[in-house]
Amino acid sequence: MTTQLFRPRFHVDECLMEIRECLEKGWTGLGFKTIEFEDAWRAYTALPYAHYLNSATAGLHLALNIYKLERGWVDGDEVITTPITFVSTNHAIMYENLTPVFADVDKYLCLDPDDVERKITPRTRAVMFVGIGGNTGQLERVTELCREHGLVLILDAAHLSGSKLHGKDPGLLADVAVYSFQAVKNMPTGDSGMICFTDAELDAFARRQSWLGISKDTYQRSNKGGYSWMYDVDTVGFKYHGNSIMAAIALVQLKYLDDDNSHRRQVAQCYDAAFATSNAVQPVPVAPGCVSSRHFYQIAVDNRDAVMPALADIGISTGVHYRDNTLYPMYAYAHGTCPNAHRISERVVSLPMHLDLGKDDIDAITTCIIANA
Numbered sequence: 101m102t103t104q105l106f107r108p109r110f111h112v113d114e115c116l117m118e119i120r121e122c123l124e125k126g127w128t129g130l131g132f133k134t135i136e137f138e139d140a141w142r143a144y145t146a147l148p149y150a151h152y153l154n155s156a157t158a159g160l161h162l163a164l165n166i167y168k169l170e171r172g173w174v175d176g177d178e179v180i181t182t183p184i185t186f187v188s189t190n191h192a193i194m195y196e197n198l199t200p201v202f203a204d205v206d207k208y209l210c211l212d213p214d215d216v217e218r219k220i221t222p223r224t225r226a227v228m229f230v231g232i233g234g235n236t237g238q239l240e241r242v243t244e245l246c247r248e249h250g251l252v253l254i255l256d257a258a259h260l261s262g263s264k265l266h267g268k269d270p271g272l273l274a275d276v277a278v279y280s281f282q283a284v285k286n287m288p289t290g291d292s293g294m295i296c297f298t299d300a301e302l303d304a305f306a307r308r309q310s311w312l313g314i315s316k317d318t319y320q321r322s323n324k325g326g327y328s329w330m331y332d333v334d335t336v337g338f339k340y341h342g343n344s345i346m347a348a349i350a351l352v353q354l355k356y357l358d359d360d361n362s363h364r365r366q367v368a369q370c371y372d373a374a375f376a377t378s379n380a381v382q383p384v385p386v387a388p389g390c391v392s393s394r395h396f397y398q399i400a401v402d403n404r405d406a407v408m409p410a411l412a413d414i415g416i417s418t419g420v421h422y423r424d425n426t427l428y429p430m431y432a433y434a435h436g437t438c439p440n441a442h443r444i445s446e447r448v449v450s451l452p453m454h455l456d457l458g459k460d461d462i463d464a465i466t467t468c469i470i471a472n473a
């Protein structure tokens with residue numbers, strides 16, 4: 101047998117129909133389907149604003165860029181972040197010449213609020229929280245901490261599409277949430293993302309800034325038909341907005357998101373049941389109150405170096421989410437500051453999680469792990 105770690109599923113005919121509409125209309129860029137998808141995402145999440153982008157990496161950068169400009173942050177100001185994440189999270193901080201300060205993680209692999217609090221200094225401006233694998237961890241406590249200390253809370257919601265915390269989208273707890281619809285995320289398109297500010301002005305700023313800082317507002321208001329080509333440019337923006345082809349796929353994928361996530365949760369339950377009697381295999385728990393998108397199913401084992409090759413031998417792909425980012429030369433200055441993250445990052449394994457996994461696959465995977473752990 102062979103089993104990939106992730107295997108995106110697309111509803112091909114429906115996607116093609118949506119894309120055909122773009123092609124026939126001659127509108128593949130910004131606007132049209134991007135607006136339709138923004139509306140659909142707001143309706144789905146109950147978030148007040150949503151702006152469609154070409155990736156979540158762009159969105160994380162945009163969030164920091166906009167807050168830095170709006171709040172007058174200066175180079176070297178600090179953003180508390182996690183060493184257990186995809187590098188996008190931390191690179192986004194570097195793009196703005198801000199300093200990533202690493203806080204440790206808890207048993208959910210998400211930021212530990214106690215360590216976040218210890219790492220606050222007079223220069224701390226924001227906290228970047230990552231919902232690992234769909235888990236919301238102790239997000240509510242981090243939200244409270246940010247309110248108490250006047251810090252901006254940026255939610256890296258790359259894995260959180262469709263996750264719920266006490267029945268609501270976790271994005272509602274942040275100042276800005278950034279979702280990813282990259283090719284192998286739990287709501288895959290080709291590449292795209294969404295930035296959701298809670299503030300109307302910041303949302304409007306994000307719309308300008310994601311299109312090179314171009315502002316049509318002043319001219320649109322006064323335009324009596326003569327100056328539709330006129331615009332202003334007040335800031336150095338980026339080319340970060342999404343396009344209608346990707347949004348066409350996203351509109352279809354969103355219709356199936358809840359069903360797909362619930363299918364993934366069933367797979368997770370099968371894994372949980374198989375590991376329930378094993379002392380050597382510890383599934384990463386889902387936080388209370390969280391209904392996870394289950395983008396990942398992760399276990400911790402002491403002898404990962406035996407377990408991963410044993411699975412590879414029978415055709416099973418696995419992954420590590422993530423390697424402690426402070427091991428990268430880029431972030432080595434923080435090495436040793438997050439002992440839990442370091443320890444867990446050496447033991448954690450992600451198992452195949454997608455919609456084509458059958459009972460037989462799960463049996464083969466869990467049997468192999470239990471025999472080798």
Ligand SMILES: *Cc1c(COP(=O)(O)O)cnc(C)c1O
Pocket residue numbers: 154155156157158185186188189230256258259279280281282291292293
């Ligand atoms: C995938 C991912 C990103 C980046 O998303 P893109 O849409 O690929 O730019 C950011 N953060 C985390 C945690 C991710 O897994």
